[in-house]
Amino acid sequence: xxxxxxxxxxxxxxxxxxxxxxxxxxxxxxxxxxxxxxxxxxxxxxxxxxxxxxxxxxxxxxxxxx
Amino acid sequence: xxxxxxxxxxxxxxxxxxxxxxxxxxxxxxxxxxxxxxxxxxxxxxxxxxxxxxxxxxxxxxxxxxxxxxxxxxxxxxxxxxxxxxxxxxxxxxxxxxxxxxxxxxxxxxxxxxxxxxxxxxxxxxxxxxxxxxxxxx
Numbered sequence: 001x002x003x004x005x006x007x008x009x010x011x012x013x014x015x016x017x018x019x020x021x022x023x024x025x026x027x028x029x030x031x032x033x034x035x036x037x038x039x040x041x042x043x044x045x046x047x048x049x050x051x052x053x054x055x056x057x058x059x060x061x062x063x064x065x066x
Numbered sequence: 067x068x069x070x071x072x073x074x075x076x077x078x079x080x081x082x083x084x085x086x087x088x089x090x091x092x093x094x095x096x097x098x099x100x101x102x103x104x105x106x107x108x109x110x111x112x113x114x115x116x117x118x119x120x121x122x123x124x125x126x127x128x129x130x131x132x133x134x135x136x137x138x139x140x141x142x143x144x145x146x147x148x149x150x151x152x153x154x155x156x157x158x159x160x161x162x163x164x165x166x167x168x169x170x171x172x173x174x175x176x177x178x179x180x181x182x183x184x185x186x187x188x189x190x191x192x193x194x195x196x197x198x199x200x201x202x203x204x
Contacts (some may be wrong), residue, residue, distance in 0.1 A: 001075070008203070018096045026073070030169045036088065041091065041094055041095055042079065042094070042130055042135035042136065043133075043135060044079065044080050044123075044127060044129075044130045044135070045079045045084040045094065046079075046080075046087065046090050046091065046118070046124050047080055047082075047123060048080050048081050048082065048115070048119035048123040049081065049083045049119075049125055050081050050083055050084070050118040050119050051083050052081075052083065052084070052118060052130065053083060053084060053085035054084075054085060054115060055074075055077060055078075055081060055084055055118050056074040056075065056077045056078035056081070056084050056086045056087075056090075056114075056182070057074070057085060057086060057181060057182070057183065059072075059073055059074030059077060059110065059114055059181070059182050060074070060158075060160045060163075060182050060184060060185075062114065062117075063073070063110055063113060063114070063160075
């Protein structure tokens, strides 16, 4: 439930923009979700370069060497 | 959709020169969901990163986990029990991989991003969805 002050402000914005409060709420929720969703590609992707091509494939064997 | 991820796959994402990097990165873009991992996988990936890329990049994985780019899933007793069962089947499945697959089953996560050959075979045996679909190993 929105506080009345928010609701009135929302109605005012909607009228000014020729929209509706429900449409603005949908847009706001979509923007909120989009912003908070995990990025499609994490920031660390491609951050390093070992010069070797086989580390991930041999990961289990390499870890056993320790 | 969420996907469980193995230590090798996390490393492949990090290392641009790794033979599985392109395939793993493409899979992540297609999945568009959180990458879920268990603690042993994070430590495996960090150990590989520290050895082949340096400590700073190992810490980058820890930072990514703290930031929620990698979602750390706590293990439960039943995961350990299922991992024991999976490892008893043979196939050279590592403890980290077995715990990952056990957690995937418990969480209902059907997609698994993995590049290690033994684990890929186990994923196929369990009927889970394998990412990358093609083995891009060099």
